[in-house]
Amino acid sequence: MMKNVDISRDSFDPANGFSRVIWQQGRVQLDADLNEQASIMLRTLRTMMIDLTGRYGGPFAACGFRVLLTEEDLVEEVVAQDRDEVVVMLRQLERTDLIISKGRYYVDGILCENDRFLHYSQHAGAEHRGRGIEAAGCYLVYLDVWEREVTALDDEAMSEVALGGADTAARMRVVWQVRTATLRERARGFMNMNPPWPELLAGWQNRHRGALRVRAREVDSQSAAGMGEARATYRGPENQLYRIEIHQGGKSGERPRPSFKFSRDNGVVAFRVESLAEDCLTVTLREWARDETMGIAVGQIVELVDEERLLHGGAGALPKVVWVDPASRQIKVDTALRKHASREGEALILRRWDQQPGEPRKGGLELVDGAAQIVEDEWLALEDGIEVMFERSPTHVYRSGDYWLVAARVATGDVIWPQHGGEPAALPPQGVEHHYAPLALVEVGSEGDGVKMILPLTRCFGRHAVDNVPDEVFVFSEHG
Structure with a gap:
C-alpha cells in the first residue's frame, strides 16, 4: 500500500526487466533505489515460488x-x-x-x-x-x-x-x-x-478497477511563449508524492457515486490517537506536528483509521476540522468519527487528506461528505496545476483503497507520469492487490x-x- 510511508517515489516497474540495482561511486543515493532493489528481489522470489509450486x-x-x-x-x-x-x-x-x-x-x-x-x-x-x-x-x-x-x-x-x-x-x-x-x-x-x-x-x-491519467496543467502556447514559460506548470513550492486513493467504490453513475481523496505527501500527515470523546467529535492526539506543514489546521479534512477497517475495507467518514488547540493536542470535527471496536493494543490513527472543494464547471472538485466525486473523461484540478482524469469505461468498477502515486517535481514544473503517444497514459491502480x-x-x-x-x-x-x-x-x- 505504501501509505503513510515517507518515500520520494516508487520507481519499480516490472516491465523494465531490471534484475538488480547497481550502486555507483560518487553518486547520490536515493530511497527509491534501495526500495526498487528490494522489489526486484521480492518479485523474483515470489514468481519462482509460483513456477515451482503453483498459485x-x-x-x-x-x-x-x-x-x-x-x-x-x-x-x-x-x-x-x-x-x-x-x-x-x-x-x-x-x-x-x-x-x-x-x-x-x-x-x-x-x-x-x-x-x-x-x-x-x-x-x-x-x-x-x-x-x-x-x-x-x-x-x-x-x-x-x-x-x-x-x-x-x-x-x-x-x-x-x-x-x-x-x-x-x-x-x-x-x-x-x-x-x-x-x-x-x-x-x-x-x-x-x-x-x-x-x-x-x-x-x-474486478480486473478493471479504473484507469487514471495525470498531468500538470498546460498553459496556452501563445501566452506561454510570450511569458517565457514551459507548458507544464506544476506550481507547488516543494517536490511532492501525491496519493490519489479511491474512497467510495462502485461504478460511475451508480449510487452512492464513487469518490476519491488525495494527499500531497502520500498520507504521511497522520497521528496516533490518545482518546476519542464520547460524542466522537473531539480527538486528543498522542503528539503534535513539528511544524505547520505537517500539522492539521481548521478547514482540512481528516479520517479515523482502525485495524478493523484496514482488514475489512470500506469508506469511513471524512469530516472537516472546525477547531484546533495545539496546547492540548486536540481537534474538533463537524461530523462524528465512528470507529470500530478495535482490539486492545491496536493503534487508532487520524490521517489528514488534502482535497478541497472547487468550481466543478471549471474543473474544480465537487466534495460530498468530504470526498471528491469521480467524474469520468474530464480533467479534474487537484491543486498547484496538477490535474487528473478518470478514463471512462463501462467495465470499470472502482474499489475502496485502490490508489495511484504521482511524483511532482519543482525542477521541471511537471509530474513524473508515463506517456503514450505524447499524452498521459491511462494506468490501472498500483494497488492494493x-x-x-x-x-x-x-x-x-x-x-x-x-x-x-x-x-x-x-x-x-x-x-x-x-x-x-x-x-x-x-x-x-x-x-x-
Whole structure:
C-alpha cells in the first residue's frame, strides 16, 4: 500500500526487466533505489515460488490453513503436542464454528504464516464474528491475502529510543484473512461451484478497477511563449508524492457515486490517537506536528483509521476540522468519527487528506461528505496545476483503497507520469492487490445442523502431495 510511508517515489516497474540495482561511486543515493532493489528481489522470489509450486499450496509437513471440523480431518503430520491441543479444541467446538490449522501457506508466492490453531469465529469479519456460520447453505471457505505498510504509528517498537524515539524505516506486512462466500447451491466439487471461482474472483477484485491519467496543467502556447514559460506548470513550492486513493467504490453513475481523496505527501500527515470523546467529535492526539506543514489546521479534512477497517475495507467518514488547540493536542470535527471496536493494543490513527472543494464547471472538485466525486473523461484540478482524469469505461468498477502515486517535481514544473503517444497514459491502480486461495467447501444444514465438511481444498506440495489433494485443485492451480 505504501501509505503513510515517507518515500520520494516508487520507481519499480516490472516491465523494465531490471534484475538488480547497481550502486555507483560518487553518486547520490536515493530511497527509491534501495526500495526498487528490494522489489526486484521480492518479485523474483515470489514468481519462482509460483513456477515451482503453483498459485497456492503449503509444505506437506507444515501445511497451514487446513479447515478442521472433526478429529477425522487431522492428518498424520500433526505433531503429538499439537494433536492433543487440537483434539481438545475439536471436542469443545461449537456447531457453527470451525478451526483453522497453524502452519505455512503460499498464495501467489506470498508466504502466509499462522502460528497457532484458531477458531474461525474469533478471526472472522463482523458477519460471523463471535458466532460462526449460522445460516443454512453451502459455503466456500477461502483465504484473502494482501500487504499493508507498518510504521512507528502502528508499532511504537519501530522507533529508536537511543535516538530519542526517532522514526526510522517502515515495513510491509503480509495480512491474511479467512473468509467465506455463500454459494447458490450445494457444490459437489470445486469445479462445479455456483457461482464458479472466476465469478467470485471478479466480485472480490474486478480486473478493471479504473484507469487514471495525470498531468500538470498546460498553459496556452501563445501566452506561454510570450511569458517565457514551459507548458507544464506544476506550481507547488516543494517536490511532492501525491496519493490519489479511491474512497467510495462502485461504478460511475451508480449510487452512492464513487469518490476519491488525495494527499500531497502520500498520507504521511497522520497521528496516533490518545482518546476519542464520547460524542466522537473531539480527538486528543498522542503528539503534535513539528511544524505547520505537517500539522492539521481548521478547514482540512481528516479520517479515523482502525485495524478493523484496514482488514475489512470500506469508506469511513471524512469530516472537516472546525477547531484546533495545539496546547492540548486536540481537534474538533463537524461530523462524528465512528470507529470500530478495535482490539486492545491496536493503534487508532487520524490521517489528514488534502482535497478541497472547487468550481466543478471549471474543473474544480465537487466534495460530498468530504470526498471528491469521480467524474469520468474530464480533467479534474487537484491543486498547484496538477490535474487528473478518470478514463471512462463501462467495465470499470472502482474499489475502496485502490490508489495511484504521482511524483511532482519543482525542477521541471511537471509530474513524473508515463506517456503514450505524447499524452498521459491511462494506468490501472498500483494497488492494493489481493490474492486468493480456496480452503474448503462446507455446508450448514437447514435443520439446525452444524457446519459439515464437503471437500477440503488446501493443497500440499512435497512428500505424498499428489495422493492427498483432489485433481480439480491442481486444475485451479494452473488457471488461477
